[in-house]
Amino acid sequence: MDSVSFSVERGTIHALVGENGAGKSTLIKILAGIYQRDEGEIIFDGKSVSFGTPHESQMSGFSVVHQEMKLSETLSVAENIFLGNLVYRHGLVDWKTMKEKALALLAMLGIDINVNQPVNELSVAKKQMVEICKALNHNCKLLVMDEPSASLTEREQTIMFATIRKLKAVGVTIVYISHRLEEIFDLADNVTVLRDGQKIDTLPVSEVDRKKLISLMVGRDLVSEYPKEQFTPGEVVLEVKNLNRANVLHNISFTARKGEILAFAGLVGSGRTEVARAILGIDKIDSGEIIYKGRRVRHKEFNRAISNGFGLVPEDRKSQGLILIHSVSENICMVNIGKIIKRGVVSSKLEQMYSDDFVKKLHIVTPSLSAEVQYLSGGNQQKVVIAKWLMQDSDIIFFDEPTRGIDVGAKVEIYRLINGLVREGKVIIMISSELPEILGISDRIIVMHDGAISGELMRQEATQEKIISMCV
Amino acid sequence: MRRDITSFLRLTSEKSTKQALTLQVRFGRLTKNYAIVIAILLLGIIFSCATPDFLTFLNIRNIFQQTTAIGIVTIGQAFVLLTGQFDLSLGQNVMVTSCLAAWLIKFEGCNPWVAVFMAIIAGILIGITNGYLISYIRIPCFIATLGLQMICMGLGRIITNASPIPGMPSTISVFGTALIGGVKYGIPTGVLIMLGLYIIFIFVSRKTKLGRNFYAMGGGQEAAYFAGIDVKKYRVLVYSLAGGLAALGGIVLLSRLDSAAVTSGNAYEFDSIIASIIGGISLSGGKGKIAQAFLGVIFLTLFFNGMTMLNVHPFIQNVLKGAVLIFAVGIDVLRNKGR
Numbered sequence: 001m002d003s004v005s006f007s008v009e010r011g012t013i014h015a016l017v018g019e020n021g022a023g024k025s026t027l028i029k030i031l032a033g034i035y036q037r038d039e040g041e042i043i044f045d046g047k048s049v050s051f052g053t054p055h056e057s058q059m060s061g062f063s064v065v066h067q068e069m070k071l072s073e074t075l076s077v078a079e080n081i082f083l084g085n086l087v088y089r090h091g092l093v094d095w096k097t098m099k100e101k102a103l104a105l106l107a108m109l110g111i112d113i114n115v116n117q118p119v120n121e122l123s124v125a126k127k128q129m130v131e132i133c134k135a136l137n138h139n140c141k142l143l144v145m146d147e148p149s150a151s152l153t154e155r156e157q158t159i160m161f162a163t164i165r166k167l168k169a170v171g172v173t174i175v176y177i178s179h180r181l182e183e184i185f186d187l188a189d190n191v192t193v194l195r196d197g198q199k200i201d202t203l204p205v206s207e208v209d210r211k212k213l214i215s216l217m218v219g220r221d222l223v224s225e226y227p228k229e230q231f232t233p234g235e236v237v238l239e240v241k242n243l244n245r246a247n248v249l250h251n252i253s254f255t256a257r258k259g260e261i262l263a264f265a266g267l268v269g270s271g272r273t274e275v276a277r278a279i280l281g282i283d284k285i286d287s288g289e290i291i292y293k294g295r296r297v298r299h300k301e302f303n304r305a306i307s308n309g310f311g312l313v314p315e316d317r318k319s320q321g322l323i324l325i326h327s328v329s330e331n332i333c334m335v336n337i338g339k340i341i342k343r344g345v346v347s348s349k350l351e352q353m354y355s356d357d358f359v360k361k362l363h364i365v366t367p368s369l370s371a372e373v374q375y376l377s378g379g380n381q382q383k384v385v386i387a388k389w390l391m392q393d394s395d396i397i398f399f400d401e402p403t404r405g406i407d408v409g410a411k412v413e414i415y416r417l418i419n420g421l422v423r424e425g426k427v428i429i430m431i432s433s434e435l436p437e438i439l440g441i442s443d444r445i446i447v448m449h450d451g452a453i454s455g456e457l458m459r460q461e462a463t464q465e466k467i468i469s470m471c472v
Numbered sequence: 473m474r475r476d477i478t479s480f481l482r483l484t485s486e487k488s489t490k491q492a493l494t495l496q497v498r499f500g501r502l503t504k505n506y507a508i509v510i511a512i513l514l515l516g517i518i519f520s521c522a523t524p525d526f527l528t529f530l531n532i533r534n535i536f537q538q539t540t541a542i543g544i545v546t547i548g549q550a551f552v553l554l555t556g557q558f559d560l561s562l563g564q565n566v567m568v569t570s571c572l573a574a575w576l577i578k579f580e581g582c583n584p585w586v587a588v589f590m591a592i593i594a595g596i597l598i599g600i601t602n603g604y605l606i607s608y609i610r611i612p613c614f615i616a617t618l619g620l621q622m623i624c625m626g627l628g629r630i631i632t633n634a635s636p637i638p639g640m641p642s643t644i645s646v647f648g649t650a651l652i653g654g655v656k657y658g659i660p661t662g663v664l665i666m667l668g669l670y671i672i673f674i675f676v677s678r679k680t681k682l683g684r685n686f687y688a689m690g691g692g693q694e695a696a697y698f699a700g701i702d703v704k705k706y707r708v709l710v711y712s713l714a715g716g717l718a719a720l721g722g723i724v725l726l727s728r729l730d731s732a733a734v735t736s737g738n739a740y741e742f743d744s745i746i747a748s749i750i751g752g753i754s755l756s757g758g759k760g761k762i763a764q765a766f767l768g769v770i771f772l773t774l775f776f777n778g779m780t781m782l783n784v785h786p787f788i789q790n791v792l793k794g795a796v797l798i799f800a801v802g803i804d805v806l807r808n809k810g811r
Contacts, residue, residue: 303700312698320698323691325758334688334699337681346679388699 003040004199006192008142013164013174015184015205018194019217019407020378024177027194028144031175032064033057044142063135064144071119071127071134078102078115081133105133108170109163125156129163136172143167144175149183150405153268154471161187179405181210193217218409226440227412229419233443234258237427238396240279243288248274250452252288256396256427261418263442264431265467271451272431273315276398280305280312292396306335311394313385315401315431317378321385324374328366329355331373331384336392358387362417379410386417396427403437415441435464447471507803508751508767512774519778526781529657537728539773540648540662541566542743543766544721547673548714549744550765554677555710556690556757558745560617561602562718564624566737569595570722571628574637574732577644584643592719598624599715603708621741628734638731648727662724669717674762686710690757746793747772750800 004027008014018024029035031042033051042049044060051057071080078095081102087094102115111129119127128148135143145164149157164174164187176188184191185205193200193216200216208216215221236255243252249271256262264272277283279290281299290297292308299305302312314320322331332355333340340350355369362383366376373384382402389397399418403411418441422428432438438445445462447455447470455470520527545562552559573591576582582590598620605616647665651658677683685706688696697703721740726732751768753760775796779789 301702302697303702306700314698316694319692320694323688323695323758326687326691330684330687334684334696334701337684341681344680346681346684 002197004194004197005040006199006202008173008175009190010173011168011171012189013168013176013187015188015191016175016177016194017179017181017184017191017213017217019409020405022194022217023197024194025146026197028064028146028175028177031057031062031144033062058138058140061139061141062144063138063140063142064146065128065131065135065148066146071130073120074118076116076118077106077113077122077130080119080130081105081115081137083134085137101137102133105136109133109166111159111163123156125152125160128152128160132163132167136167140172142173142175144177146177147179148176149178149180155267157183181213184213185210195219214408218407225408225412226437227415227419228441229423231259231422231443233260234425237293238279239289239291240275241289241291243275243278243290244286245274245278245283246286248283248451249278250450252278252453254446254453254456256429258425258427259422260443261422261428261430261441263438263445264429264448265435265438265445265471266448266454267471268433270448270471272448273400274451275448276312276400276429276431280310280398306392306394309395311335311389311392311397313382313389313397313399313402315404317381317385317404322373322381325372327370328359328364328373328376328384329369332358332387332391335388339391354391355387358390362387362390363413377410378406379413382406382410382414383417386414390421394426396429397421399428399430399432401432402430403432403434411437435467438462438467439464508764508771512767512771515771515774515778519774519781522778523781526778531777531781533660533663535770535773535777536663536666537648537660538777539769540660540666540728541721541725541737542740542747542773543666543769544669544724545718545737545740546744546747546765546769547669547762548717549741550748550751550753550760550762551673551677551686551710552714553745553748553753553755554690554757554760555686555707556693557606557613558617558755559599559602559711559714560614560741561598561620561624562714562744563737563740563742564621564628565595565598565715565718566722566725566740567734568598568624568628568631568722569719570726570736571632571637571732571734573723573726574640575631577641578637578639584641588644588647588723591723592716595719595722596712596716599712599718600708602715603711606711607704607707617741625734632732632734634734636731636733640726640730644723644727644730646727648724649730662728665720665724669720670762670766674766677762682706682709687758690754690759692758743772744769746797750797752804755801 004023016024016027026035030037033054033056036052044062049060051060051062072083075083078099082098087097087101089097099115106113106115106129109129109132111126113122113126113129119130122130132143148160152160164176168174176184178184188205190202191205191208191213192202193213195217214225235258237258238256240255241253243249252275254262264275266272274283278285279299280302281304282302285298297308299308318324323334329351333351337346340347340354342350352369358364359366359369364376364383364387365380373381376384402418403414406414418428418430430438430442439459439462443459445457445459445467446453447457447467449471457466516527525531545566549559549562569591572594573587576587576590577584602617602620605611606613646661648660648662650661652661652664653659677686685696685701688699688701689703689706693703722737725736729736747768748760748765749755749768750771751760751764751766753764775792776789779792
């Protein structure tokens with residue numbers, strides 16, 4: 001990070017945006033007292049402050065709600081709110097006062113949570129509320145929120161936004177970090193753009209539009225966020241008839257064609273991922289038929305589906321898609337390891353050859369083939385996941401949230417890749433929570449609600465409003 | 473402090489960061505892979521200065537001879553560690569299988585070759601049980617292998633009535649004490665068996681589908697599953713491999729001691745974990761080399777051999793063993809923190 005200066009006015013919501021690696025997290029970690037600055041000053045309430053530890057930062061009225069929760073899962077809501085700040089009476093823990101205070105805090109934010117409930121029984125959104133209450137209880141004046149909406153459902157987001165506005169109303173200053181630009185226009189007063197560890201600009205949100213903001217973030221004009229190519233859909237490759245799984249999926253029927261991108265829209269928990277899992281043999285099916293290339297198939301195990309030509313770019317790239325501590329080439333060759341084995345022996349030469357080929361084809365930016373994938377950016381990591389299925393030469397690939405946590409610039413590359421696959425005649429089924437993405441690159445959209453299909457739209461007729469009305 | 477520097481670098485420039493990172497990683501790998509070699513050389517120098525008998529052919533042969541059983545057990549343990557788990561039943565597996573072989577030979581009049589075969593089958597069965605309990609019943613590896621450890625401990629006592637079975641037929645010496653190449657400068661068969669197994673399994677770990685899938689499971693069990701690897705099957709395979717190798721270790725031990733007793737293989741489950749980790753295999757799985765486990769075993773044996781020659785009291789040796797383990801892992805943790 002290099003000479004970043006910006007100021008935040010009291011009682012405003014200040015958004016911080018930038019691509020991965022732009023320096024947002026570092027900035028926050030400095031504010032939170034986790035990292036130390038080399039130079040510069042933090043002026044808070046007119047006084048120059050300096051934090052050596054997270055505790056010092058908290059004492060001065062800074063609080064950070066991290067992406068990953070920092071709660072004690074098995075303790076109650078009240079205990080978590082008072083963690084590190086317990087109230088004592090006659091030398092003993094004063095539960096009564098703490099519970100009353102916790103209740104008062106929750107009531108102030110208009111949230112209905114039982115203070116005696118263990119935190120692990122709460123939804124992600126409610127956990128975040130508890131986290132916010134914990135910050136408020138530490139007498140927080142400036143609250144930093146790091147991608148708080150990343151794992152929330154649409155409804156939960158609405159609740160959280162309302163909470164944030166209430167905080168603003170009581171005079172708490174908020175620094176809000178998010179990849180989702182819509183939220184920034186919805187919520188923030190001002191926005192600061194960071195790129196490559198430098199501040200690019202601070203602007204009132206009312207004075208910028210989406211396109212301007214993106215070009216500030218990326219550093220160039222993006223021709224199009226969603227490069228869409230026109231294809232002529234071919235024959236039906238996959239046909240699913242009345243797929244059922246007790247309490248999860250109800251009478252799912254659809255077809256997927258060669259040369260098209262079929263998208264599954266719906267709220268988190270509506271059963272989109274579960275459809276993929278059932279078809280791929282990861283979850284059991286109670287009844288229903290899957291017809292693939294004219295043949296009835298029923299996958300008992302996921303690896304059966306793989307040998308049948310199915311592939312999956314999973315939702316959680318870091319734990320399901322990749323082995324972070326292994327190299328780029330090991331990850332690429334993980335699925336189709338048979339291709340690099342000659343007479344029972346792994347050939348390093350073939351491994352290098354194939355990996356190098358994919359690294360070049362997909363423009364994967366990596367220091368070397370032997371670099372561990374954990375050091376790659378999100379976009380490049382996702383390309384490694386895709387390369388696994390290209391090496392396997394899968395005919396039908398499920399993409400579950402293909403661009404989650406990926407920069408705007410890298411997203412476009414992923415879309416181009418997907419387009420390229422369709423051009424080659426692959427069947428692409430994409431599950432996504434990002435409506436603009438669905439509208440931007442898919443050909444046909446299936447909307448799910450509560451484990452059932454609630455509607456199907458062609459790209460031409462689809463709008464955000466139509467999809468949302470089918471989601472709820 | 474070090475973290476600050478990396479984060480600073482990461483922000484100054486994309487390109488230089490990547491170079492700096494790989495250099496750092498490379499340096500880290502270099503020191504990590506060779507730290508154990510340096511430690512072994514240092515020990516060797518210290519001990520040969522301290523006692524003139526240390527650097528003699530007889531003593532070196534003796535050290536290797538002492539390494540054989542634990543060395544073979546460590547191969548299996550290292551594989552289990554690579555898959556992200558550990559096996560606490562290996563020590564008692566060594567004990568029960570060597571007792572079983574001795575009992576079959578001495579009291580059932582069994583052909584020694586058949587007895588050895590039966591012992592190895594028993595070892596594999598113990599491993600299969602471990603693997604099945606862990607992957608299909610989903611019992612944590614700590615509990616499953618601890619349970620098997622106790623079962624083996626009890627079975628060994630039942631078989632032998634807790635009294636040693638000495639005096640093995642000459643066939644058994646083929647597995648350990650027989651010298652290849654003359655009495656004076658011959659190499660014991662046990663050492664050759666161990667070295668041969670290391671060569672085979674270093675190859676298996678790096679160059680076969682089996683080995684690669686073990687690494688993948690240890691690096692990320694979920695990711696391995698989502699790459700189509702039959703994780704449950706490979707889990708059973710790794711435990712049966714470890715079980716079979718432990719039984720073979722038991723036979724080599726039987727040959728070296730010329731007797732089976734309920735004290736055989738005592739604490740081997742921990743010694744094999746300690747050796748693997750000192751060598752550089754990650755306790756969380758997916759990282760490390762079988763060759764490193766070998767160096768770890770050599771280091772441990774060297775350490776105790778030297779200590780004994782210097783007349784260090786066995787109780788103090790125990791204290792030092794613990795200290796060395798904590799020191800080795802401590803260095804590793806500090807190094808990883810730096811990244």
